[in-house]
Amino acid sequence: MAITTPQLLCSGVIGTVFFTIVLLCYFSQVSFILATSRSSDFGCDKNNITESGLETNASHYKTLSIRGVLNISNSDLELEPSMILPSAEFTSIPPNRTFTINLVDKDMNELAIFPFNLIISNVVDSNNKTNDEAFISAAVPFHPCTARVILKMNDRVLAYQTVSPHVPDIKFIRIDVDSNEGSKLSTLFPRATNISVNWDAEDLDRDPITYSLLYSNDGGLTWSTVINYTTNKSITVPGNSLQGNTVSLSKFRLIATDNVNTDIKDSNFFSIPTLTLEH
Numbered sequence: 436m437a438i439t440t441p442q443l444l445c446s447g448v449i450g451t452v453f454f455t456i457v458l459l460c461y462f463s464q465v466s467f468i469l470a471t472s473r474s475s476d477f478g479c480d481k482n483n484i485t486e487s488g489l490e491t492n493a494s495h496y497k498t499l500s501i502r503g504v505l506n507i508s509n510s511d512l513e514l515e516p517s518m519i520l521p522s523a524e525f526t527s528i529p530p531n532r533t534f535t536i537n538l539v540d541k542d543m544n545e546l547a548i549f550p551f552n553l554i555i556s557n558v559v560d561s562n563n564k565t566n567d568e569a570f571i572s573a574a575v576p577f578h579p580c581t582a583r584v585i586l587k588m589n590d591r592v593l594a595y596q597t598v599s600p601h602v603p604d605i606k607f608i609r610i611d612v613d614s615n616e617g618s619k620l621s622t623l624f625p626r627a628t629n630i631s632v633n634w635d636a637e638d639l640d641r642d643p644i645t646y647s648l649l650y651s652n653d654g655g656l657t658w659s660t661v662i663n664y665t666t667n668k669s670i671t672v673p674g675n676s677l678q679g680n681t682v683s684l685s686k687f688r689l690i691a692t693d694n695v696n697t698d699i700k701d702s703n704f705f706s707i708p709t710l711t712l713e714h
Contacts, residue, residue: 466538478600495607496576498522499584499695503594505553509565512586512593515664516645519577519697526551526574541574541582549575584695594692595670601639603691605700608634610687612674622683623706626674632702633669634689642693649688655701658688679707 498521503514503591538546571586585595612624621684624630636644646665649658650672659678662670674677677685687702 439559450682452485467505467637474646496525496578498574499538499577499581501571501573501575501586503571503586505569505571507555507591510588510593512571514596514657515569517584517596517695518647518692519695520574520690520700522572522574526572526575533679534571534586536573536576537587538581539583539585540580543583546577546578546580546662549573551575553617564632573582579589597694598695599638599640599642601693602696603633603638603642603644603693603698605634605636605689605698608632608700608702608703610705622672622704626679626708628674630672630674630677631669632672632687635668635699636688636691640693640694644693646689647690647692649690651676651688652680652685652686654684654704655686655688661687676708679709681709682706 450627498518500518500520502510502517503511508550513606529550532548534551534553536549536551538548540546549571551571554572555567555569582598583595586593586599610630612628612630622649634646638644638645643666646667647663648661648665648670650661651658661672683704683706685707686704689700689702691698691700
């Protein structure tokens with residue numbers, strides 16, 4: 436079933452959003468959430484999340500970050516791996532309920548329903564045909580009893596993600612510098628070198644693990660994305676592509692998700708010289 440214009444208007448989306456703006460919104464969510472303070476866990480008490488409960492206990496909930504691409508012409512929704520992040524920063528909830536994120540427990544009882552808006556972009560393919568797509572980028576409270584995350588349009592299921600019993604476990608994240616003399620562990624990386632980042636993780640449920648890598652040059656106050664949604668366990672980053680600092684305040688952050696459950700681990704601190712005209 437195709438999505439009609441009235442449904443788009445009801446979702447609070449009017450007109451076309453420039454593609455570059457969409458990408459900025461789409462890829463900045465994780466970095467924004469990770470810049471906030473960590474929060475404590477709520478016990479699995481089976482109570483539904485209500486608006487009044489959120490206002491009172493928002494800091495008790497972690498954030499479920501959901502992203503995906505919806506094909507407007509055929510309603511095909513492709514979800515990226517979701518993440519549970521240590522924050523209580525949520526996207527605003529629109530008054531309409533055309534599109535919703537539904538959290539249910541193992542018995543399919545509803546725990547929470549969160550309406551969300553779409554971000555529209557008219558993408559032109561190689562044949563100069565317009566392929567209307569809508570981006571989903573939402574951050575909602577995660578209920579600890581959630582067994583399935585369901586995305587709906589007017590109560591029709593578009594896609595869902597299952598919450599497995601175990602959380603991925605990051606074993607290590609290791610950094611070193613590649614030089615003419617071979618790889619060396621260091622806390623001061625010359626700017627004109629390549630920095631190798633290696634990691635490993637395991638999941639007791641044997642779920643596939645997807646990784647995202649962030650970088651901070653201010654001790655973790657702000658983060659920028661190095662790579663999103665990779666299954667690789669290493670990456671080489673040119674030193675010149677990273678912002679430096681005068682003290683050891685740089686570090687990488689690895690996020691591992693099995694589609695919902697998430698583990699996070701930071702590297703050791705290191706330094707990269709601040710970029711100057713000589714570099």
